[in-house]
Amino acid sequence: MNAPTASLAGLDLRAEIDRLRKERNAVILAHYYQKPEIQDIADFVGDSLELSRKAAETDADVIAFCGVRFMAETAKILSPQKTVILPDMDAGCSLEDSCPPDKFKAFRAAHPDHIALTYINCSAEVKALSDIIVTSSSAEKILSQIPPEQKIIFGPDKHLGGYLSRKFGREMLLWPGVCIVHEAFSETELLKLKAQHPDAPVAAHPECPPHVLDHADMVGSTSAILEFAKTTPHDTVIVATEPHIIHQMEKAVPEKTFIGAPGADGNCNCNICPYMALNTMEKLYIALRDLEPKIELDEEMRLAAKKSLDRMLEMASATVGKGDLGARD
Numbered sequence: 001m002n003a004p005t006a007s008l009a010g011l012d013l014r015a016e017i018d019r020l021r022k023e024r025n026a027v028i029l030a031h032y033y034q035k036p037e038i039q040d041i042a043d044f045v046g047d048s049l050e051l052s053r054k055a056a057e058t059d060a061d062v063i064a065f066c067g068v069r070f071m072a073e074t075a076k077i078l079s080p081q082k083t084v085i086l087p088d089m090d091a092g093c094s095l096e097d098s099c100p101p102d103k104f105k106a107f108r109a110a111h112p113d114h115i116a117l118t119y120i121n122c123s124a125e126v127k128a129l130s131d132i133i134v135t136s137s138s139a140e141k142i143l144s145q146i147p148p149e150q151k152i153i154f155g156p157d158k159h160l161g162g163y164l165s166r167k168f169g170r171e172m173l174l175w176p177g178v179c180i181v182h183e184a185f186s187e188t189e190l191l192k193l194k195a196q197h198p199d200a201p202v203a204a205h206p207e208c209p210p211h212v213l214d215h216a217d218m219v220g221s222t223s224a225i226l227e228f229a230k231t232t233p234h235d236t237v238i239v240a241t242e243p244h245i246i247h248q249m250e251k252a253v254p255e256k257t258f259i260g261a262p263g264a265d266g267n268c269n270c271n272i273c274p275y276m277a278l279n280t281m282e283k284l285y286i287a288l289r290d291l292e293p294k295i296e297l298d299e300e301m302r303l304a305a306k307k308s309l310d311r312m313l314e315m316a317s318a319t320v321g322k323g324d325l326g327a328r329d
């Protein structure tokens with residue numbers, strides 16, 4: 001059993017986590033949506049695709065995954081011989097919840113001529129039922145390699161699917177899931193903010209609904225938004241994704257100003273991911289100390305899920321001819 005957090009009072013958590021990291025030969029991976037103190041202690045901070053790759057490459061014995069459950073499962077799928085721990089096993093995702101494997105399986109069975117292109121924000125079981133996984137940073141490149149006549153089911157994020165569909169002029173059957181964080185941005189409040197900062201571009205994640213994306217100057221994955229923030233000549237940027245990414249922006253370009261896009265009440269706090277927020281320094285320390293909670297996966301399911309993830313990693317690394325991408329804007 002994990003020790004109650006209260007008994008950790010007085011511990012130097014940073015030093016203890018460092019000590020355990022060495023003792024366990026552990027690597028700490030943190031998603032951009034983690035609290036700043038967790039990002040700062042991680043060996044590697046990134047988005048889903050970067051963390052998937054990192055998980056596959058690391059030669060550590062233990063992966064401490066500071067993110068949500070589907071991300072830690074992805075690490076386990078790619079590195080079955082390693083112990084993968086998640087500081088809080090309740091760190092789920094609304095997109096994963098929207099797509100129960102039995103319903104997804106039935107939907108696939110009802111559309112046998114479609115392939116399933118599935119966003120990485122889903123359970124290992126849904127990955128095992130899919131043909132190709134995509135992340136927000138790899139989706140466009142992967143979609144551009146699928147023949148236009150091939151029918152596609154895209155799940156579980158209807159907004160990312162809708163964005164891709166509009167951008168590629170390509171119909172897809174969309175699973176009706178949403179990210180509760182990106183869904184909460186308010187168009188009205190965003191327009192008020194834009195009026196206050198008329199020169200600030202809006203950088204938005206494609207998990208946002210279309211009425212928010214319509215006002216974006218740039219749409220991209222969390223990593224692409226970070227890159228945009230660093231390289232844009234503008235000194236103020238409005239950021240329409242989970243606001244913890246702003247920590248990396250402020251570290252990279254402290255002279256610029258980053259403003260989180262507001263939710264319906266005008267306060268961007270409602271856009272903090274409640275699942276990501278479950279991870280804390282205390283829970284990370286306990287997970288490294290006890291090697292719990294640990295991700296365990298059925299081997300047959302893991303192998304099936306790995307197939308669709310390997311396909312993503314292959315297609316995301318492929319050299320795509322200019323012509324393949326030229327049809328898009």
Ligand code: SF4
Nearest residue numbers: 093094179180181273
């Ligand atoms: S930000 Fe959205 S998509 Fe990401 S983990 Fe949280 S609920 Fe899921």
